[in-house]
Amino acid sequence: MNSAIIVLIEEKQRLERAKKLFSREIAKLPKGSLQLKKRASQYFYYRVFRDENNKHTTVYIGKKDSKEVIKTQELIQERKELEQKFRKVKKDLNSITRLIPKNER
Amino acid sequence: MNDKTEQFHKVLQLLKEHGLSTELILVGGWCLEIYKHHFKDNGFPVMQTQDIDILIRNPYPPVRANLDQILTENGFLRDYSPGGHVHYLNESLELEFITPAKGKGTDEPVQVKRLNITAQALRLMDIIQNHTEQFSFHGILLAAPNPCVFALVKLLVSNRREGAFQKKAEKDRETAIGILEYLNQKHTEKFRDIEIIGKDLSAKLKKEILSILQERSIDTCKVIRQFF
Numbered sequence: 001m002n003s004a005i006i007v008l009i010e011e012k013q014r015l016e017r018a019k020k021l022f023s024r025e026i027a028k029l030p031k032g033s034l035q036l037k038k039r040a041s042q043y044f045y046y047r048v049f050r051d052e053n054n055k056h057t058t059v060y061i062g063k064k065d066s067k068e069v070i071k072t073q074e075l076i077q078e079r080k081e082l083e084q085k086f087r088k089v090k091k092d093l094n095s096i097t098r099l100i101p102k103n104e105r
Numbered sequence: 106m107n108d109k110t111e112q113f114h115k116v117l118q119l120l121k122e123h124g125l126s127t128e129l130i131l132v133g134g135w136c137l138e139i140y141k142h143h144f145k146d147n148g149f150p151v152m153q154t155q156d157i158d159i160l161i162r163n164p165y166p167p168v169r170a171n172l173d174q175i176l177t178e179n180g181f182l183r184d185y186s187p188g189g190h191v192h193y194l195n196e197s198l199e200l201e202f203i204t205p206a207k208g209k210g211t212d213e214p215v216q217v218k219r220l221n222i223t224a225q226a227l228r229l230m231d232i233i234q235n236h237t238e239q240f241s242f243h244g245i246l247l248a249a250p251n252p253c254v255f256a257l258v259k260l261l262v263s264n265r266r267e268g269a270f271q272k273k274a275e276k277d278r279e280t281a282i283g284i285l286e287y288l289n290q291k292h293t294e295k296f297r298d299i300e301i302i303g304k305d306l307s308a309k310l311k312k313e314i315l316s317i318l319q320e321r322s323i324d325t326c327k328v329i330r331q332f333f
Contacts, residue, residue, distance in 0.1 A: 003276040007153055010273075014155055018194045021182050085180075085196040092196075 029079035128166035133158030150283030205230035
């Protein structure tokens with residue numbers, strides 16, 4: 001087999017591992033985004049997301065500036081960054097797969 | 106620098122910040138980029154790779170650092186192979202640590218507590234750690250194998266690849282022979298380092314190297330035979 005194809009196959013394997021890993025790490029982090037709502041002259045944060053049945057769900061997180069809100073914001077930000085990297089991995093994986101002859105994939 | 110080289114440079118920068126870039130040894134495919142930069146020659150044969158393999162000398166370097174934390178805090182995700190070896194992946198690169206196998210060797214991951222990392226013990230790495238040089242890569246001083254030893258060990262590794270890794274053996278040979286032919290033609294002084302390296306190799310290993318070269322690059326084989 002041509003060495004250039006071996007390099008491509010190795011890269012494809014690495015990207016497949018990375019895809020699995022990113023997907024696993026993303027699943028550990030909270031889905032959705034935070035929404036600020038005013039209730040009786042006070043502000044509260046809620047996490048809004050779609051659950052596994054695709055049902056629109058709202059979960060109370062805490063008062064504005066509370067530790068829970070800050071922590072959740074950080075985790076959601078982390079998830080967004082991972083999702084961005086995950087999209088790059090998927091894009092690279094598609095591109096590299098197309099470069100490998102079908103009988104070698 | 107392209108995206109991957111930039112990411113690679115960031116890893117070197119992290120190692121440098123913790124006093125490790127010259128204590129640990131860069132091995133594997135990225136060495137070719139280092140050599141290409143060192144010889145300032147785009148004609149240097151480079152086979153692109155994404156894996157960064159880092160050799161931890163044995164005896165271990167005196168520096169203490171939490172490499173696991175450094176990498177995971179800088180965007181790398183920890184992954185375990187079925188054999189329990191740890192790899193660090195981000196969207197562009199994969200990083201793994203190796204160390205010379207001692208005695209009978211082991212398939213078990215080796216814990217390097219002072220660096221808080223696990224490494225894979227591999228044979229032939231002692232030859233590399235005995236013939237390491239310092240190179241400068243875009244402002245970072247790092248340790249990497251002498252290019253001659255890199256090529257010779259690649260040839261030996263290619264002979265030891267089994268099962269699913271046999272396909273890589275051809276790539277290893279092509280890379281190694283490419284480097285040896287390049288050095289023989291363009292940097293004969295450097296190529297002569299093989300004479301010194303040869304003194305560290307057993308008669309069996311020398312015979313093995315010559316036997317591979319005999320089949321693939323007779324001219325290089327003839328010159329190296331003189332050095333051995």
